[in-house]
Amino acid sequence: MAGRWMDLGMFNAHGVPGADALGAAIENMVTGIASTVDTDRGLAARLRYLTKTDAGYEAMDRAGIHVSPRTLMAWLAEERTPNRANRSRLDAAYWDLRRRNVATDLKHRLNNEGRGTRVEINPVDQSGVERRHQRDVASRSISVRGVWDRAVDAWLEEDLAELDSVWDQIIEDIGSEYDAYSNVSSIGWAA
Structure with a gap:
């Protein structure tokens, strides 16, 4: 050091x-979604981003989001809202996935x-x-x-x-x- x-x-x-x-x-x-996870818009955008790919589901798993498919579908349909702890985990999963998705681009830009x-x-x-x-x-x-x-x-x-x-x-x-x-x-x- x-x-x-x-x-x-x-x-x-x-x-x-x-x-x-x-x-x-x-x-x-x-950079990413500007709206916070506590807003309807921010929550919906994070859920869409996380449920588009298998990597998103893996990010949710790493963040400790373990809900039934039925609950996840209710969140996506905006029939139910995740509790505060799950919103925090969704935000963490979103930023984890975002960081992983932009890493290759960052290397390219910086090199x-x-x-x-x-x-x-x-x-x-x-x-x-x-x-x-x-x-x-x-x-x-x-x-x-x-x-x-x-x-x-x-x-x-x-x-x-x-x-x-x-x-x-x-x-x-x-x-x-x-x-x-x-x-x-x-x-x-x-x-």
Whole structure:
């Protein structure tokens, strides 16, 4: 794990581990139904999405939705409404399936036919750190290639150790000051 800043907040610096920022940035690329599961429209859209394919039924199973076919049909026909716990599980199943369905597209977009993606890395916020304790680091913009399949797979599996390994590989390209970017305030890209 990169990051010899073991006591990041000791001098009032604020940031997150790069792996966390990487996972959050990938997560922000996933879009879906805007209506909440508590609205009729949001619930109906999630049910339609989940019942279109076998993968949707598998996602519902992973989320712990175990109802009879008759109950499921009543939900689809809007004759009955799932209880709060099942609505929450339906929402979790929807986002799980959505993430799995867009993973391939994310890899394609981020790899950009081998050209990679330009990533803006913003270092930790040192505005609250006394000047004598501040590190002299600035935002960096680097082209990242060859790691996106691993990054998306790690994000999908919620494998923070692998995301951390990918982040280490990304910041090694920065050069000798790479360790200053093991924790960041944010990262972003346009893909």
